[in-house]
Amino acid sequence: MQPINSKKTPLTFDSIEPGAGLAVAMKKSRADIIGEVAASNLRGRGGAGFPTGTKWNLAAAARVKDGEFKYVVCNADEGEPGTFKDRVLLLDYADLVFEGMTIAARAIGAARGILYLRGEYVYMRAHLDAVLDRRRKAGQLGRGVLGVAGFDFDIEIRMGAGAYVCGEETALIESLEGHRGEPRNRPPFPVDTGFLKQPTVVNNVETLASVTAIMARGAAWFKGIGSERSAGFKLFSVSGDCDQPGVYEFPLGITVKELLAKVGGSNAKAVQVGGASGICLPVADFGRRIAFEDVATGGSIIVFGPGRDMLHVAKNFMEFFVEESCGQCTPCRVGNVKLLEGIEKLEQGTCTNAYLKDLLSLCETMQLASKCGLGQSSPNAFVSIVNNFQDEILGRTPVLIRGER
Amino acid sequence: MIVGQQQKMQDEIRELIGQHGRTRAALLPVLQELQRRHASISDFAMQVVADELGIHPAEVYGVVTFYAFLHHVPMGRFQIRLCQTISCDLAGKARVARQLENELGIAFGETTPDGRFSLEWASCLGMCDQGPALLVNDHVYTRVTPDQVHQIIEDCRKVFGAHAAQPTHA
CATH class of the missing domain: 3.10.20.600 (Ubiquitin-like (UB roll))
Structure with missing residues (x-):
């Protein structure tokens, strides 16, 4: 394995002292921690952009019976094509991520944490286990975190097994529970009915590291970066x-x-x-x-770049979705296959304008009727490529299929 | 499968369930460990896991067949997974793929007759800035060029031990 150094700009996370964020959080009340996160306007970094403070508030308000726990889950199932920031965070800033989980646990009253690591990142496992071990020895995890009586919190790592859909939070929870990674109907949402039916916060790796930074440097600092409606x-x-x-x-x-x-x-x-x-x-x-x-x-x-064939790009994306659809709901399971067939028709130069319109209408159906974000968003690339590069995709000369001469 | 091997597998699964807990949530970790040790999860193993966890074997089969990294048919000792997604595609994965097929004498989705290598496609491996990327079991190779393919396969034979014991396809 070649050394991996992907960082091209200095990261703000370099300037965050490990331990600083958690130390600040431990001095605050639960409501104040959530208040600070909410005031920062931090929104989920996984892509959906749900306000983190709101999510934590809902989980904090949820009740558990005696002998049961709330959970903090770190979603490290980074599978979106072209995404690898979490790889860098987990390799170089694991402490900030685990610290963010601990802050979340403090805020919502959770006793258990799980990092769901994608199967493709199994080579990081030993490193992450070592970091967890060090944190336990330093009293940053375990019974009475940082000497605070009654705040018991520990983190375990669970591996994914090569399923993109498990990045969807309810599918991730299904997977943790030992089931096929098929998304659930929502509501109920995980903040209320999550892992083992207990209140569960599922946050992206970067979201949790950002929380640590916000605790250390303050909500006002974070909000001062970025645009008006997208802080940080x-x-x-x-x-x-x-x-x-x-x-x-x-x-x-x-x-x-x-x-x-x-x-x-x-x-x-x-x-x-x-x-x-x-x-x-x-x-x-x-x-x-x-x-x-x-x-x-x-x-x-x-x-x-200038020479790229956009239909080839659309085809690669659609092959991905055909492979990764969990197959539970019809719009996604069948829709993606139909779109791929449509792209193959375009590739062969045999697609009529009317059929292309039918495909776009199928895209709308999928966006509206699919059960989870996978099927709701899988047509996006195809639609935007058809709309923006129509001159490139109609009336093409047929390509040779492999094996044909 | 002969009785001695069945007994061994049964003991092994009981021990794994002892470690991970007799709960449904332990299913994936147990299956992942079986996959790692034996390169596949046999019908017999699935039946034993189901019995031990008190669930229907079809449930276990459903889980094994859902996840790309779990297999119920025997796989090679070295599973080579080449990323087929966009960034690795742009970086030239097609030629790496062709050369892998040439060197191993099998197509994607197949296992060499000696049971050493399986060749598979993978969805995005998260190495998009240094593609084409491939995984050989737990090891990741980046910026792979067609002329490196031969060496990667040789590395497998050496690093993992050419004479290492074959996994039992129990």
Whole structure:
């Protein structure tokens, strides 16, 4: 294995002293911790952008019976194509992540923590176990965390087994419970009925590390970074056709054009923001801002250079979704297959305009009727590529299928 | 499977369940450990796990067949998983794939007749800034070029031990 150094900009997390955030949190009441997180306007870094303070408030308000616990789950099932920031966080800033989990536990009154690590990251397991062990020995985990009587909290690591859908929080919980990773109906939400039917907060790796930073430096500091409706800094996983792929930190609200200039991708013909489930922006849209109020993302930025075939890109994404759909609901299970067949028709140059319209209407059905975010967002890339690159995809010369001469 | 092996598997599963707890939530960790040790989870193993956890074997089968990293058919000692997703695709995964097939003499989804190597596609491995990437069991290789493929396979034979005991496909 080659040494992996993906960081291309200094990260704010470098300046956060491990232990500082937790020390501040331990001096606050539970309500004040949540108040601080809410005041920072931190929104979930996994992509959906749910306000973290609100989530914690709901979990804090939920009740448990005697002998049962609330849970804090760190979602480290980073599977969105083009996303690898959590890999960097877990390898270089694991303490900040575990500290964030401990702060969350303090805030909502949880006694158990679980880090759900994707199976593809199994090579990090030993490192993370060692960090947990060190934290236990330092009294930062276990019975009476930091000597505070009554605050018992420990973290265990559970491995995923190669299923993208388990990044969806209810599917993740199903997986933890020993089931197929099939998303649940919501409500009830995990904050109320989560792991083993107990109140459970599921937060992204970066969200939890950000919480540690917010505790250490204050909500006002965090809110001062970013745009009006998207507070704070964000890690971006940049890959594809640019000079310097890697992990970057930028304030939210940065335009696509500014971002491309920083990563050496200014000659791009298109940029996929938000991974396979995100949208594909053409040059005309490079002035748009990456923020919750404009183009939201979990941090995946894939740059496509001038020579790239956008239909090939759409096909790769759709193959991914056909593979990763859990198959539970029909719009997603069948819809993705139909879209892939449609793309193959386009590839062969045999798709009529009417059929293309049918496909777009199927996309709408999937977005509306799928049970979870996977099927609701899987048509996004296809729709944006059809809309933005229509001249490129209709009336093509058939390609040779492998094996044919 | 002969009786001695069955007994051994049964003991092994009981021990694993002893470690992870006799609860449904222990199912995945137990299956993952069986997968790691034996490169697949046999029908017999699934039946024993079901009996021990007090659930229907079809439930266990459902879980094993859901997850890409669990297998109910025998897999090679070395599972090579090449990332097929977009960034590795842009970085040239197709030629790496072709060379893997050439060197191993099998197609994706197949296992070599000697039971040493399985070749599979993987969805995004999270190595998008240094693709094409592939996993060999727990080891990740990045920026793989077609001319490195031969060496990676040789590394497997050496690093993991060419004469290491074959996993029992119990």
